[in-house]
Amino acid sequence: MVFTLTGPSGVGKSTLASALGGRYGRECEPTVAPEFVGTTYETTSTTFKVNVWSTPGSRTLAYLASPFMTNATTIVFVYDASNPATLREVKDFHIPHFLDDAPADALVVLLGNKKDLLPRGNTLADQPRRKALLDGIKAALSQKTVVCLDSCALDPEDVKSLTAGLVDATLAAHGIDGLPIARDIFEIGSDGAGDGGASRCCTIS
């Protein structure tokens, strides 16, 4: 499977890509060309090859990112969970700019990174701006499978859960039965975000 990470500059795409590949503690420079991280994800019965592309957040370099959407199984729109302006940027720029380049059946992930910067115990209900933006995006993408996740790229345990969630949701979106991995980390509809037509929204908190 191919995960392509896009989103505003500084939200942690490169840090996430490194972490998905098992590398932590690397301070990333702003990305000026798409970066590749290859990794695998093992279940008891199967080993999945996972190719991760981190693309530049800079709008002037957006043309470099487009080709990496075309064979993605999973487009991960990364934003800063503690800064709704970055989710607005995803809504206004990244989704209109990149989603048409992706295969029709690609899974769409709205990934709120830097969740460690949110006040402890904070839920989506405590973040009305973020919730309203997520609801609006889901409604606009009602023909797609949309999954909402949160992450902290600096926390190996959290990245482990994220990897399992991304693999499982990607398999489900592509009509392959989800494996019994990570099912328990999904709280479908628990944030009251609604069904939004064909889309589905899951939150890891």
Ligand SMILES: Nc1nc2c(ncn2[C@@H]2O[C@H](COP(=O)(O)OP(=O)(O)OP(=O)(O)O)[C@@H](O)[C@H]2O)c(=O)[nH]1
């Ligand atoms: N607190 C916190 N900081 C993070 C997290 N993930 C990344 N960062 C920090 O955010 C900063 C930007 O991270 P990058 O990975 O370079 O961001 P990027 O999205 O790749 O940025 P561009 O390449 O410019 O598009 C770095 O200082 C990271 O250490 C996180 O989950 N929590």
Ligand SMILES: [Mg+2]
């Ligand atoms: Mg980067």
